Amino acid sequence: MSVAEAVAPPGRVDARPPRVGRGYRFELVKLLAQWPVRVALLACWLGPALLVAVISTQSSLPADTVFGRWMGQSGWAGALVVLTLSCSWVLPLLTSVVAGDVFAAEDRLGTWRHLFVAVRSPQRIFAAKALASLTVILLLVTGLAASSIAGGLAAVGSRPLVGLDGHLLAPGDAAGAVLLAWVLALAPTLAFAAVGLLGSVALGRSPLGLLMPALLALALQIAQLLPLPVVVRVSLPSYGFIAWRGLFTDPVQTGPVLAGVAVGLAWAAGASVLAYLLFLRRDFTDLAYDGAGRRLLLRAVLPLVALLAVTAGLVAGTTPASGSGIDRAKLDRSLATAWAHLYRLQTAELHRPAVTEAQLRAGAACDRGGVRARDVGPGNDWRCVVTWHLPGSAATGSAIYQLEVTPDGRFVADGDGPQEVNGFFQVRTATGDAPNPLWQFDGTVDLLTPPA
């Protein structure tokens, strides 16, 4: 039917706005037509595979990144390195590009009135835009995960992965844990996306709105470096970007993992509701409005600060965590466990007779900064002595480690002798020569378990 024919008879005179599904497709078409989104999609689906494949075959591996030292020995480690890097900057920046611009783009193009005439429901416009943003973000995250996994598997293969407590995950278990880690990272990603929506709604065409997730990520990274109480640290929306590491211990650190997801989703819901309410209250007929209203602080920032306070209260009330969450007993336990697992790995790689963790009865005694300092909190002045027993021998072995403990609970143990136990030497692995696994290794303490 031609338009000329269509306009001849009286048209429909109902007042129903289009369904959300149609608005969703409309928003998706617009988002996918933008070149920054297309570039991001291309980069996310191709970049990680190339990066992981190239790095995994290098002799020098990114050991300062969690799982980086294992990239040459397991194809699953690369995906976790990419996840770690993504959690620092990539995911917040992607949410900036997509969610941070989805409302602001209409301000920039001057298309709000056109959209309202077509859709006639701010609620449905908001829902369509939020869903379309979510879809594109999911596409980007899926690309990052799939690409990094493909790159690792292509370069190294599906081999066992050493966990953060030194235990060996079979390829199948490693695959499940890696996929679950990416899924868990979606919770804080959604929180940043919701903050992006909020910035986009509240700040209009101002570049500050677009950058809000990135600025939040920067602020939270700085916050994570500060000696914050663990209840505040866990209540930050970025905690879920760290908490997934708890999947790679045995048993799984369920407290941090669940807290990371819950906090991420709470922030996602809170920021989305704020964005929704701000959107409904905005007067789109006022051309002079550029979004940067004085009430922004009251309507957007203060409620998020209140959400942080409420979340911290809930964490404090529902978990036994206190202080920094890091103390001597936790470090003793984590270090001894990781060391015992890795000793078994070293034994196998050196073709010595197999031992079990029970036979080793490994223990650790850590001390921070001598007698004057309290043995709590993060720092690079932890010194630990690991002791163990060998079957059939009455002697007790001991090895010294310097530990650098970061506020998020991660530690890097650096062997300080004896040379034949934790010194640097190459061992023969299934994928080639690699450094002695007891020389330097990563570990993590559960911040939410009760202090000793």
Added chain:
Amino acid sequence: MRARGLTKAFGDVVALDGVDLAVSRGEIHGLVGPNGAGKTTLLGLLLGLTRADGGDLEVLGRPVRRGLALPDGVAGFVDGPGLYPALTARQNLDALARLRGDGPAGVADALEQVGLLGVADDRVRGFSLGMRQRLGLAAALLSRPLLLVLDEPANGLDPAGKAQVHRVLTRLAGQGTAVVLSSHRMDDLAALCGTVTLLATGRIVFSGPVGELAAGADELDYRLRTSDPAAARVIAAGTPGLGVLPGGSGPQREGDVLLVRARGPVLDDLVTRLVGAGVGVRELAPVVAPLEAAFLALTAAAARADGSHGEGRR
């Protein structure tokens, strides 16, 4: 559509102050007024983009009591057509048609009607202002409007584009669509509209047939070019009710042009006298078109009245 006593204020600024307006099926109604007169606010109300503070608005037989509550069949744009530059013309319309649940069947027809079928697959990013205006009209056509509301639809159009838009609007009106459009080009309104409303500082200062507005114009200034300028000046000076303006002839300063100020009937008398005296009349044309003169006179009067009524409005 029918509006009675519409009022709308943005903070202390009164945008509309008791506006009455009625536009019937098949009518093309023009809105005209100086910047800030309230045209865009009124068009926004007709499109449901905002809610009036007071008064009654009825669109397609239904009362409109809140924003975005218009029935289907109302289409148009204010402050330029809303288009997405990353999409092609066809993709813009196609996405819009799917949004409405209509399917893309009418897209090609709409593009053809506004003369953009040849650039249907070009990105809107590269379109001129006139092409965007035409594409905006095509987007409005997609919704099969019974009431079409357009803000400055001829803005940026070349003469051919303007003629095309005029043809489309005239055809739509002929098929029963009511069209309300704003323009600051009086010649556009004169060519297109049957009726016109003149707004100034939120109030209606004239509403009615275009011809009536033009006829209401007071004395106008005319350019008079004759075969004998000197004789014409003497005759004009002796014509009752007619003033000869000093300085001659406007920007070009042509020596054979006389500027006179008079009402229409007095001009008839002047022409009779010139012809009787054997002076050939080569050109007699208003310096400012009657509609425009009426516009300037009425809006100036409204502004004076508004100023004399004190500060209370804002």
